[in-house]
Amino acid sequence: MKYISTRGQSPALTFSEILLGGLAPDGGLYLPEQYPQFSDADLNAMRGMNYRDLAFAILSRLVDNSDIPHVDLKAIIDKTYRAEVYQYARAGQNAADITPTLKLEDNLYLLSLSNGPTLAFKDMAMQLLGNLFEYVLSKTGQTTNILGATSGDTGSAAEYAMRGKQGVRVFMLSPYQKMSRFQTAQMFSLQDDNIFNIAVKGVFDDAQDMVKAVSNDHAFKAEYKIGAVNSINWGRIAAQIVYYFKGYLAVTSSNSQKVSFTVPSGNFGNICAGHIARMMGLPIDQLVVATNENDVLDEFFNTGVYAPRSSANTYHTSSPSMDISKASNFERFIYDLVGQDGSKVRELWSAVDAGGKFDLNAQGYFAKVAGFGFVSGHSNHAHRMQTIRATKASYGVTIDTHTADGLKVALEQRKADVPMLVLETALPAKFEEAIVEALGEVPERPASLAGLEDLPQTSSVMDVSVDAIKAFIRANT
Numbered sequence: 001m002k003y004i005s006t007r008g009q010s011p012a013l014t015f016s017e018i019l020l021g022g023l024a025p026d027g028g029l030y031l032p033e034q035y036p037q038f039s040d041a042d043l044n045a046m047r048g049m050n051y052r053d054l055a056f057a058i059l060s061r062l063v064d065n066s067d068i069p070h071v072d073l074k075a076i077i078d079k080t081y082r083a084e085v086y087q088y089a090r091a092g093q094n095a096a097d098i099t100p101t102l103k104l105e106d107n108l109y110l111l112s113l114s115n116g117p118t119l120a121f122k123d124m125a126m127q128l129l130g131n132l133f134e135y136v137l138s139k140t141g142q143t144t145n146i147l148g149a150t151s152g153d154t155g156s157a158a159e160y161a162m163r164g165k166q167g168v169r170v171f172m173l174s175p176y177q178k179m180s181r182f183q184t185a186q187m188f189s190l191q192d193d194n195i196f197n198i199a200v201k202g203v204f205d206d207a208q209d210m211v212k213a214v215s216n217d218h219a220f221k222a223e224y225k226i227g228a229v230n231s232i233n234w235g236r237i238a239a240q241i242v243y244y245f246k247g248y249l250a251v252t253s254s255n256s257q258k259v260s261f262t263v264p265s266g267n268f269g270n271i272c273a274g275h276i277a278r279m280m281g282l283p284i285d286q287l288v289v290a291t292n293e294n295d296v297l298d299e300f301f302n303t304g305v306y307a308p309r310s311s312a313n314t315y316h317t318s319s320p321s322m323d324i325s326k327a328s329n330f331e332r333f334i335y336d337l338v339g340q341d342g343s344k345v346r347e348l349w350s351a352v353d354a355g356g357k358f359d360l361n362a363q364g365y366f367a368k369v370a371g372f373g374f375v376s377g378h379s380n381h382a383h384r385m386q387t388i389r390a391t392k393a394s395y396g397v398t399i400d401t402h403t404a405d406g407l408k409v410a411l412e413q414r415k416a417d418v419p420m421l422v423l424e425t426a427l428p429a430k431f432e433e434a435i436v437e438a439l440g441e442v443p444e445r446p447a448s449l450a451g452l453e454d455l456p457q458t459s460s461v462m463d464v465s466v467d468a469i470k471a472f473i474r475a476n477t
């Protein structure tokens, strides 16, 4: 299996060749040359599989044996998806399922993706990436310095995945004193000597701009082998495909049944994996995109116009991990929507990259969206608070604000006879303040994380300065 760019002007490469990189050289995103197809017989064989075997059945179709020998791929998967790592399953769930479901009522389920070390779904992909990076780097004798900016979830997932990994250092910028106490403690309490937490005296966008400036300095980037693990990384998307299969198989008994998924969305990475699962033959009815007040995706799926906002026009909401103005993975779906036409994608993104927008009504592309199963909706703060309260009252289950956004939209879109799975993208303990506001009580926290905020913390405080971060990287490599 080779990977090509959505903009059609980059050479085809293998999985391990694109693993450590970000954008393709032509500015596009990597996708497989063609999607592997899973037949009825394949799906039947998958019904008895545990998470690890299922992950191998899918990922071994995306990674050639000549690229990463499949015995090694299997070992990496087995090391990643263990019950001890995904230990924060709810009472009544089996941690060994890795992504267990939780039934709320007939045909309505949560798909729990947040039982890993940082209590958010990003662990599902990032943990695999950590082990894949270490493997690929050790094989080629390379090292990498991962540089990123985070407002919370991505940074902690990356650090917990990369801590202690040979050949990898992580330099993670976060806005000084702007993350929740829990998120800060999660990251800053890590004492591994390959993890560097840098608190930037500014807002998230300042930190992000510093990362961009370093990445645009090609000489520095090459000399210090600067890498990224952002949401456009193909390895992350690939890992996320697996749990759509797992969720489907958990709530059906025959492949003639269809299910729908609702996905709290920001950068369109999670739901893009659902789209690809569908393209591979998984019987999905609807893929429901749920956004918060930052509704650029909801607007597209309702109007056919994709109009990214500026970061100054991004709202800070109570579902902060979905506060995006531009959905970086959206290009992958649009590539399929326009018939895998790289030149069309180039034309559309030449407008987007210049700060503009595009309208897909004209050439009849927008009319095809329904055929891909997509519908959408959005929530505001009051909706999320109300959904958290109602879910607690009706089912005795506490959900976080991101999942609440999903459930609110799922209830609007679901069909009576089609099982709906709402992806649980974080556990409520991660967003304590919002839960206290909704329910007047502190959410339950896993016992092993009690006192997290009291552990010793290590971080370096830095001004908003590109020279300062470069000097810091020089001094620590």
Ligand SMILES: *Cc1c(COP(=O)(O)O)cnc(C)c1O
Pocket (backbone or CB within 6 Å): 120, 121, 122, 153, 154, 231, 264, 265, 266, 267, 268, 269, 270, 271, 321, 322, 402, 425, 426
């Ligand atoms: C990252 C994140 C999202 C958004 O996921 P995308 O893949 O960017 O669409 C939603 N919820 C939580 C809790 C997250 O951390």
